[in-house]
Amino acid sequence: MPYLERDGDVFILYLGNEGQTDSENRFHPDWIDAIHAALDEVEAHEGPAALVTTATGKFFTNGLDTDWLFGNLDKSHWYLDRVHTVFARLLTFPMTTVAAVQGHAFGAGAMLATSHDLRVMRADRGFYSLPEAALNMPFTIGMNALMTLQLPRPTAVEAMTTSRRYGGADALAAGIVTDTAEGDGVLAAAVARAAATTNLRGPNLAGIKRGIHGPILSALATATDAGNLNFG
Secondary structure, three states: OOEEEEEEEEEEEOOOOOOOOOOOOOOHHHHHHHHHHHHHHHHHOOOOEEEEEEEEEEEEEEOOOOOHHHHOHHHHHHHHHHHHHHHHHHHOOOEEEEEEEEEEEEEEHHHHHOOOEEEEOOOOOEEEOOOHHHHOOOOHHHHHHHHHHOOOHHHHHHHHHHHHOOOOOHHHHHHOOOEEEEOOOOHHHHHHHOOOOHHHHHHHHHHHHHHHHHHHHHHHHHOOOOOOOOOO
């Protein structure tokens, strides 16, 4: 399950179990609940703060928990609406958020990274990819809005329609990430970025983000139904 650490005024949200380096950190419903609980804890902290999200091992996050999803197709719309709540929460979080992408970010995991204000990706290992086209899976209305409005338009079209895997240098060139770092320096680079902005934390910043991301937030709030998504 996700857990928190701190580096000064920067909270570090790890997406997987402490000490476990082989987890894919998929969006199981319990994992989603744990993410929200951790964000509640960060938000309850008083004073300057910023958030860095990262993981350990091979994966940042491998996206949707497809085992759970295809075993619970009757709950698929509820499940995807819950996934949307994580993206919306990060888009409006009342402090700077930085994704430290140390490993693979696939599907909803790539979307999670894209929901942060800034993204630092490892230069020499790991891929950012939206495999939905290759997997014959649709994007929800909210996911479509997130990617097409957060990424440069040509990049969104390529990423969504070709399932291309972007390494760090390619992701930087395509405007997917803000910066890259070598090896294990990803977390330190992300923390440095976040630490420089801890004084911005507060309701004003959250309001600015709501204004910026209004169309995405409206799309994410659109209930998933059989008319806009069907895994059956």
